[in-house]
Amino acid sequence: MKLLLLPGDGIGPEVLAEVRRVIDGLNAHHGLGLNVENGDIGGASLDRHGTPLAPHVLEMAKASDAVLMGAVGGPKWQGVSYELRPEQGLLNLRKGLGLYANLRPALCFPALADASTLKRDVIDGLDILFVRELIGGVYFGEPRGIETLPDGTKRGFNTQSYTTPEIERVARMAFDLARQREGRVCSVEKANVMESGLLWRETVTALHAREYGDVALSHMYADNCAMQLVRDPRQFDVILTDNLFGDILSDAAAMLTGSLGMLPSAALGEPGLPGLYEPIHGSAPDIAGKGIANPCAAILSLAMALRYQLGRPDLADLTEKAVSDVLDAGYRTGDLLGGEDTRLVGTEGMGRAITERI
Amino acid sequence: MKLLLLPGDGIGPEVLAEVRRVIDGLNAHHGLGLNVENGDIGGASLDRHGTPLAPHVLEMAKASDAVLMGAVGGPKWQGVSYELRPEQGLLNLRKGLGLYANLRPALCFPALADASTLKRDVIDGLDILFVRELIGGVYFGEPRGIETLPDGTKRGFNTQSYTTPEIERVARMAFDLARQREGRVCSVEKANVMESGLLWRETVTALHAREYGDVALSHMYADNCAMQLVRDPRQFDVILTDNLFGDILSDAAAMLTGSLGMLPSAALGEPGLPGLYEPIHGSAPDIAGKGIANPCAAILSLAMALRYQLGRPDLADLTEKAVSDVLDAGYRTGDLLGGEDTRLVGTEGMGRAITERI
Numbered sequence: 001m002k003l004l005l006l007p008g009d010g011i012g013p014e015v016l017a018e019v020r021r022v023i024d025g026l027n028a029h030h031g032l033g034l035n036v037e038n039g040d041i042g043g044a045s046l047d048r049h050g051t052p053l054a055p056h057v058l059e060m061a062k063a064s065d066a067v068l069m070g071a072v073g074g075p076k077w078q079g080v081s082y083e084l085r086p087e088q089g090l091l092n093l094r095k096g097l098g099l100y101a102n103l104r105p106a107l108c109f110p111a112l113a114d115a116s117t118l119k120r121d122v123i124d125g126l127d128i129l130f131v132r133e134l135i136g137g138v139y140f141g142e143p144r145g146i147e148t149l150p151d152g153t154k155r156g157f158n159t160q161s162y163t164t165p166e167i168e169r170v171a172r173m174a175f176d177l178a179r180q181r182e183g184r185v186c187s188v189e190k191a192n193v194m195e196s197g198l199l200w201r202e203t204v205t206a207l208h209a210r211e212y213g214d215v216a217l218s219h220m221y222a223d224n225c226a227m228q229l230v231r232d233p234r235q236f237d238v239i240l241t242d243n244l245f246g247d248i249l250s251d252a253a254a255m256l257t258g259s260l261g262m263l264p265s266a267a268l269g270e271p272g273l274p275g276l277y278e279p280i281h282g283s284a285p286d287i288a289g290k291g292i293a294n295p296c297a298a299i300l301s302l303a304m305a306l307r308y309q310l311g312r313p314d315l316a317d318l319t320e321k322a323v324s325d326v327l328d329a330g331y332r333t334g335d336l337l338g339g340e341d342t343r344l345v346g347t348e349g350m351g352r353a354i355t356e357r358i
Numbered sequence: 359m360k361l362l363l364l365p366g367d368g369i370g371p372e373v374l375a376e377v378r379r380v381i382d383g384l385n386a387h388h389g390l391g392l393n394v395e396n397g398d399i400g401g402a403s404l405d406r407h408g409t410p411l412a413p414h415v416l417e418m419a420k421a422s423d424a425v426l427m428g429a430v431g432g433p434k435w436q437g438v439s440y441e442l443r444p445e446q447g448l449l450n451l452r453k454g455l456g457l458y459a460n461l462r463p464a465l466c467f468p469a470l471a472d473a474s475t476l477k478r479d480v481i482d483g484l485d486i487l488f489v490r491e492l493i494g495g496v497y498f499g500e501p502r503g504i505e506t507l508p509d510g511t512k513r514g515f516n517t518q519s520y521t522t523p524e525i526e527r528v529a530r531m532a533f534d535l536a537r538q539r540e541g542r543v544c545s546v547e548k549a550n551v552m553e554s555g556l557l558w559r560e561t562v563t564a565l566h567a568r569e570y571g572d573v574a575l576s577h578m579y580a581d582n583c584a585m586q587l588v589r590d591p592r593q594f595d596v597i598l599t600d601n602l603f604g605d606i607l608s609d610a611a612a613m614l615t616g617s618l619g620m621l622p623s624a625a626l627g628e629p630g631l632p633g634l635y636e637p638i639h640g641s642a643p644d645i646a647g648k649g650i651a652n653p654c655a656a657i658l659s660l661a662m663a664l665r666y667q668l669g670r671p672d673l674a675d676l677t678e679k680a681v682s683d684v685l686d687a688g689y690r691t692g693d694l695l696g697g698e699d700t701r702l703v704g705t706e707g708m709g710r711a712i713t714e715r716i
């Protein structure tokens with residue numbers, strides 16, 4: 001089996017080095033037999049190949065069983081033209097691999113609950129799974145651009161667009177995943193002001209009636225969802241939403257947990273095709289190169305790949321357990337709240353501690 | 359001077375009855391001389407006039423000095439066609455009056471800080487002012503609709519669109535307001551994935567350089583802003599953003615304060631034209647008609663109208679002080695956290711207690 005590593009920018013390379021260490025451990029002691037390749041993406045790719053995603057890297061991704069990315073972006077590439085932004089590399093990769101469903105768990109690690117800005121009793125045991133549509137909506141809709149109007153002023157425009165098949169395939173993913181959890185899906189849009197949201201609601205409702213009567217379905221407007229995530233986040237099981245709302249709401253939810261440096265994500269397409277796994281956190285240019293970034297989210301992204309794609313749920317469990325054991329043993333990177341009986345470690349220290357338990 | 363009251367749906371009529379009581383007090387004891395008219399909007403208007411905003415009500419609004427609305431919407435009108443939704447009445451009113459800037463304060467009342475799900479030390483003294491663009495963006499962009507594709511599937515689409523003049527006028531409002539506060543504006547978009555956001559960022563940057571060098575300007579992506587609001591909301595002074603991001607982010611921020619039933623808002627257009635004032639909370643159909651809704655947000659919306667439009671900042675201060683005195687005296691509606699030395703009152707009890715102090 002083949003895993004493509006795309007370290008990218010900022011803290012990406014540092015945290016992926018620890019993923020590498022974990023893979024070496026799994027290969028050596030548990031017969032994982034995973035071959036690792038490396039490729040460029042984002043600003044790193046722009047610097048080296050003049051494009052944020054080179055065609056040969058997309059080909060390597062397609063030929064892999066799974067792809068694991070670090071992070072993209074940073075102030076260094078602030079001024080580059082729109083098509084060359086580091087983020088465009090990530091968007092092209094998502095689109096190129098057909099990754100329509102972004103799974104983003106927001107869960108609260110008990111050892112870290114006190115690090116949240118929310119009161120412990122509000123977030124203790126929090127476990128939400130976001131299923132975000134990832135290759136449609138306003139991120140990819142046409143027409144788009146900036147035009148000059150007859151009077152010399154400018155107009156910037158984008159198109160929010162969803163078709164019934166696009167909505168159905170991601171909704172199906174949410175319903176299927178809910179069946180393995182508490183069996184509840186909350187679908188989020190602004191059907192009260194946007195026709196695309198209205199079609200979203202109607203399509204999800206119809207699919208539910210046809211095929212998923214055993215799953216409980218509710219609907220919520222995106223503004224209310226933002227409120228409810230703050231008021232009582234534990235009311236949610238699976239949240240199904242579009243590309244843009246999913247971007248914003250899943251980030252808010254991740255921050256609620258106090259465990260941002262701990263949260264992985266998976267982007268999936270059709271069964272059998274490679275998925276893209278990445279930490280939820282960004283490239284964090286302010287701490288890049290200092291060896292203090294938390295590698296846990298990246299390592300847990302590997303666990304998601306082991307579970308969903310590499311056919312080794314046993315090793316996914318093992319890796320997740322190693323991470324939580326290390327937390328329980330008091331290991332903390334700088335982003336995590338310390339306290340009595342905790343020990344501050346760097347990126348490598350955390351990676352080594354986890355690998356030792358594998 | 360003339361104020362148009364639009365009670366609307368759900369708890370709207372109940373809370374506006376208490377606004378009425380406060381106005382009577384201000385007229386009787388402080389020579390306000392405000393004439394009050396009533397009109398229909400939302401579901402109430404649909405039931406009575408077959409449209410969520412009748413042309414004569416829009417004319418009454420234009421002929422007033424200010425408009426104060428309760429709330430619109432509710433399950434009763436769930437099934438009506440798109441153009442007839444209660445919300446459409448509100449959108450038509452905003453557009454019809456040219457109300458391009460929505461001012462939404464998110465502030466934490468000290469007496470209520472413990473009601474927040476966030477830790478007290480994170481939100482104590484919180485005071486953010488959102489300036490949300492209100493009559494552009496994806497809410498109003500054309501083309502929009504639901505179409506049937508050649509293969510029989512459907513496509514729902516909306517257009518996100520902003521012109522430089524649309525961006526400039528609302529940005530000007532944000533910069534002007536920041537000058538009366540801490541002098542900091544954070545402009546929020548997704549310039550990394552949307553051209554409309556890129557034009558937004560460039561236009562705000564250019565206006566700032568030309569005219570507002572004394573104000574500190576920063577930029578943030580909307581997903582990061584959602585995170586930062588949870589992580590450290592007090593980092594913000596004025597947040598300037600578009601219609602859709604403003605809808606979601608300002609609701610999240612309102613919920614952070616633990617004072618949702620306390621928060622007013624103002625929608626303003628060109629100087630001299632009537633503004634629209636309304637509580638941030640919705641129509642709350644689940645508690646409508648029970649006499650338990652909190653009228654404070656509506657009463658504080660009246661205070662905003664007194665300050666921004668009716669030329670009586672002294673009476674705005676008086677009204678705001680009456681509200682905070684009543685809270686300090688321990689009066690609480692059911693939505694507010696009680697505790698020792700507090701007294702549970704209904705909508706009318708709260709309205710009377712405030713009016714007595716006027």
Ligand SMILES: CC(C)[C@H](C(=O)O)[C@@H](O)C(=O)O
Pocket residue numbers: 073087090091247550551581
């Ligand atoms: C980097 C950026 C393009 C991306 C997005 O907006 O989707 C990021 O915020 C994410 O959520 O993965």
Ligand SMILES: CC(C)[C@H](C(=O)O)[C@@H](O)C(=O)O
Pocket residue numbers: 192193223431445448449605
């Ligand atoms: C009722 C609805 C149309 C409205 C909006 O989305 O603008 C509301 O959520 C608001 O924020 O005032």
